[in-house]
Amino acid sequence: MIDHITVAVSDLTKSRLFYERAFAPLGYTLSFGKENVFWAFDIGNGCLFEIQQADSASPLTCIHVAFRAKNRADVDAFYQSALAAGARDNGAPGPRPDYAPDYYACFILDPDGYNIEAMINQPLDKA
Known part of the structure; x- marks a missing residue:
């Protein structure tokens, strides 16, 4: 989603x-x-x-899309899969407490340079 x-x-x-x-x-x-x-x-x-x-x-590009993950492991897996598919790193998976206390995300640049994010915003015990 x-x-x-x-x-x-x-x-x-x-x-x-x-x-x-x-x-x-x-x-x-x-x-x-x-x-x-x-x-x-x-x-x-x-x-x-x-x-x-x-x-x-802002580090965002002219278009930025964030996909909601089911858990932190999915954020990590998206990041690794995207890099393996040829994406460039734009922010390794990790907490983003400046966004929200439970925000966990990664950022990649797709082949056209757009900033794509996978994220979850839930406490660790629910992520």
Whole structure:
């Protein structure tokens, strides 16, 4: 399952206002973010659609997709399989406490250079 997708935008304020209005009929709402960096919209089932300022210093590429894993071992296996298939490392599997206390993820760059993530956000005893 896709956990979140992030797209780079040229004008974060303008795009935030656009998506707030466009998503209203769908019931999608602004969930969280950081002024001048990114905004995340709750699109249901714990999934997010995120926008980020294109010229930010973020390690994300213009398109970022995060796939939700069942457990930490699957995150590790995805990372190893992706590297074996020709991906480039963009962040080895490990905790990402700056994202959330129980966030565990890895990042690879696919053949076109897009940042692809496998992640889980559950306490270790449940992951």
